[in-house]
Amino acid sequence: MPSDAEAIAEQVFAALADPSRRAILAELASAGPATATDLAARLPITRQAIAKHLALLAEAGLVTAEPGERRRVRYRLHSAPMQVAQQFLAALVRDWDGPLWALQKHLDGPARGPGTIPSHET
Amino acid sequence: MVFPDRIERTIELAHPPGQVWAALTTAEGLGTWFGNEATIDLRPGGLARMSWAGGPTVEMRVERMEEPTVFGFTWPIYGLPDDDPRRTYVEFTLEPVGAGTRLTVVESGFAQLPDDAYGKAYDGNTEGWARELSELVDYLDAV
Numbered sequence: 001m002p003s004d005a006e007a008i009a010e011q012v013f014a015a016l017a018d019p020s021r022r023a024i025l026a027e028l029a030s031a032g033p034a035t036a037t038d039l040a041a042r043l044p045i046t047r048q049a050i051a052k053h054l055a056l057l058a059e060a061g062l063v064t065a066e067p068g069e070r071r072r073v074r075y076r077l078h079s080a081p082m083q084v085a086q087q088f089l090a091a092l093v094r095d096w097d098g099p100l101w102a103l104q105k106h107l108d109g110p111a112r113g114p115g116t117i118p119s120h121e122t
Numbered sequence: 123m124v125f126p127d128r129i130e131r132t133i134e135l136a137h138p139p140g141q142v143w144a145a146l147t148t149a150e151g152l153g154t155w156f157g158n159e160a161t162i163d164l165r166p167g168g169l170a171r172m173s174w175a176g177g178p179t180v181e182m183r184v185e186r187m188e189e190p191t192v193f194g195f196t197w198p199i200y201g202l203p204d205d206d207p208r209r210t211y212v213e214f215t216l217e218p219v220g221a222g223t224r225l226t227v228v229e230s231g232f233a234q235l236p237d238d239a240y241g242k243a244y245d246g247n248t249e250g251w252a253r254e255l256s257e258l259v260d261y262l263d264a265v
Contacts, residue, residue, distance in 0.1 A: 005233045006125060083202055084235065088125040090200040090210075091232035096131045099156055100227065106145060106155035107137045 005084050011060040012085035020045050021053050025077065028063065033076040035068055127233035132226045139216040142223045143190035146214055170195065183209075191216050199232070208234055 015021050023043050028034060031042075036054055040047035054075055057063040061081050068074030135142055145151035153160035157172035157180075164170075166184055173179040186194035194213040202208060210231040217224040 005235050008235075009125065083206070086201040087199055087208070087232050087234070090202075091126045091129065093200060094129055094229065094232075096129060096227055096229070100131055100133050100225075102155040103142075103145060103225075104133065104135060106151070107135055107141065 005087070008061070008081050009085040009088050012062065012081050015057060015060055015062055018053070020049060021057060024050065024053055024057065025062065028075060028077040033066070033068070033074045035072045035074050037072065039075075125233060128228055128230035129232075130226065130228045132224060134219065135223045135225055137222060139190040139218050139223045142216055142225055143193070146193050146216075147187070147189075182212075185211065186213065 015025070020043075023045065024039060027039060027042060034042075036047055036050050039045070039050050039054075043050070045053075054063060058065055058075070062078055063075045064078045065073045065075055145155060147162065147164055149160045149162050151160075152162060152170070152172055158175045160170065160172045162168070162170035162184070164184060164187060166187055168184045170182040170184060171179060172182065180197055182195040182197045184193075184195050186192050192213065192215055194211060196209040196211050198204070199206070199208055199210055208231070210229050212227065212229045215226045215228075217226070
């Protein structure tokens with residue numbers, strides 16, 4: 001299991017780079033834990049490919065396996081690595097240039113304009 | 123791949139540090155150039171709140187205050203859940219240059235890890251939901 005933020009984030013982004021894995025993660029996020037068979041029934045991906053992707057996702061710590069009904073393995077989304085990756089995105093999204101420009105304008109003149117949101121925009 | 127832990131910007135302002143300090147540390151200043159509305163309790167540990175029209179409200183905690191040279195605060199990391207304890211630290215440094223001010227802003231802490239990235243806080247959360255749901259099932263079964 002990766003131990004530093006960068007390694008964790010790298011695995012998240014590598015996982016998300018593949019459309020099938022994005023579809024699997026999105027399905028687990030929206031509909032909750034599922035078996036490989038469940039996922040194969042709901043997604044346009046073969047069961048074999050799903051099993052392969054789930055193994056990779058589990059290795060990256062993005063899903064956890066747990067015992068399900070009829071001795072089938074169920075997979076559950078594990079969000080901790082996403083939250084680490086999200087910190088990096090937060091750094092890239094943060095905009096200080098806009099607010100500093102607004103500060104300069106504010107000091108230069110009486111014109112009052114609304115400030116820009118540093119990165120908390122929705 | 124290298125991700126930034128810190129962001130740094132420096133600008134030269136034509137105004138003296140006292141005036142820049144006021145823009146950075148008063149509700150009137152912050153609510154004009156930064157947010158649309160602000161409140162601030164200007165002392166270490168004091169809380170400041172900034173909001174944007176039609177947007178979010180952000181709560182900051184004043185960490186350093188050395189008038190008129192250093193102003194530092196922490197605030198939440200964008201995108202993380204509200205109860206996440208991680209925050210970034212923002213520090214403004216004001217340096218007189220001639221009649222003006224060199225203003226540096228450094229925001230750091232983006233690359234910090236949670237205490238245990240795979241630990242109890244998150245597992246506790248998912249387990250919590252699983253438990254609530256199974257309790258609901260038990261409850262419904264019993265009715």
